[in-house]
Amino acid sequence: MRILRLAAAAAVVFAGVGAAQAQDWSKIRIGTEGAYPPFNTLTADGQLVGFDIDIAKALCEEMNAECVFVTQDWDGMIPALQAGKFDAVIASMSITEERKQKVDFTNKYYNTPPAIAVPKDSPIKGTSAEDLDGVALGAQSSTTHSNYAEAKLPSADLRLYPTPDEYKLDVASGRIDAVIDDVVVLSEWLETEDGACCKLLGTLTPDPVINGEGAGIAIRKDDTALRDQFNEAIEAILANGKYKEINDKYFVFDVYGG
Incomplete structure (x- = not known):
């Protein structure tokens, strides 16, 4: 009987772990700086605008997720992500080996010198x-x-x-x-x-x-499902023309890079 009880308790624990891992990403908190035009900046009336912001909105729309933006000073961006202040960083953060020791990254979404x-x-x-x-x-x-x-x-x-x-x-x-x-x-x-x-x-x-491989979206290392969803969405907006539409709104050349 004790063995059966232990097995049942273990099943409950593992079910809880599985539920925690199966995070619902219908709402995603996006960390950005708001001080790096034309990629992300705060307007006089407190609105976030820029290439990063439009890309984030397009990706969330592709993922059928609600975007909620959180502003964060650049120096504290990765610690704030790790602490759970937000779920992803879309702030022109270059994908480098040093940063990969702390966080995971999606594929690049632009690359300029x-x-x-x-x-x-x-x-x-x-x-x-x-x-x-x-x-x-x-x-x-x-x-x-x-x-x-x-x-x-x-x-x-x-x-x-x-x-x-x-x-x-x-x-x-x-x-x-x-x-x-x-x-x-x-x-x-x-x-x-x-x-x-x-x-x-x-x-x-x-x-x-x-300089890394270009700018990517930073994700906590355990959030692999979110990373994969973002990667699929990046590929989708590149293919369906939405990326080019946003690119051409801000630039006269292709910032995606080779």
């Missing part, structure tokens, strides 16, 4: 390590771009900022000499009134180890 921007009257001629020797170079902290600068441009005077807005203000006011970020982010900024100070110096050759 890093670049350097400088004031229009800058004497800096190129983007090599020699060209940037001693240059005060701004970058957002905890990004692949700051990691790239540390590894590939070691003689630059790297200055780290919480968000791109701070480095943009400093290069516009002459407190730093150059900035490094995604080519799309810099190009879009240069077309605005605030970016009229500066010009694109050139793009940099990505390092797969540092």
